[in-house]
């Protein structure tokens with residue numbers, strides 16, 4: 536294996552989407568496994584994909600030590616956790632890492648979803664050694680792996696991660712959009728202007744406001760980024776916290792990453808719609824003579840960097 540091995544267990548945004556029309560890409564919500572050569576084990580987000588990952592880890596028949604990095608706490612990123620069987624085995628050890636909400640501490644955020652009103656067992660029933668570590672925008676080291684975080688443009692306090700090990704780096708930005716949430720005037724303007732003006736505003740935004748993000752992603756071996764919408768869908772969904780494909784591709788090109796994975800598929804997009812998003816993204820890359828490899832995330836897909 537190369538330095539970092541990434542496996543996708545859940546690639547859907549917002550809500551799980553089982554059914555015949557999503558068989559190819561899969562319907563589970565966000566969960567990505569990251570293994571490091573002779574290093575620790577990470578799980579990025581605990582959407583419904585973590586349930587199958589848990590079953591897989593149990594089959595390995597050895598104690599599981601893992602860092603669970605949560606981008607934020609919308610349902611599609613935590614809902615699988617109560618069904619993650621390794622958390623119930625006292626031989627296992629997990630550190631759950633994420634940003635506090637200013638009003639609620641990380642451990643409370645997680646235990647609330649297992650309140651008896653919503654779920655029959657509580658977080659205290661999880662017999663594994665579970666600890667919590669609150670982080671903000673910062674840089675930390677976890678068993679030799681460098682983890683850098685950035686707050687994203689998404690309702691609430693969502694983090695993006697830059698994970699570096701040996702000479703490889705991976706960026707995980709599951710939920711993010713080009714425009715700032717608090718830009719009320721920008722938002723109003725956008726709703727009433729032409730497609731050309733939106734493109735212009737969009738360009739300006741990418742140019743100015745997303746410079747930090749471009750630097751954060753710079754020259755990574757792999758960028759996994761929110762690509763929930765087709766270009767024409769975004770204009771009705773500004774401030775929802777998700778990106779159209781043209782922004783994601785632009786970000787990948789400007790930050791000169793080597794590979795791009797389109798992630799957090801819209802629950803209303805069937806396999807054909809995601810195929811189309813992938814084709815359109817590749818078309819933009821080709822038109823810029825870019826050599827960035829690009830594909831849509833799919834359950835079961837693995838990438839080594």
Ligand SMILES: [Zn+2]
Nearest residue numbers: 548549611710
């Ligand atoms: Zn999400």
Ligand SMILES: [Zn+2]
Nearest residue numbers: 607609689710
């Ligand atoms: Zn979200």
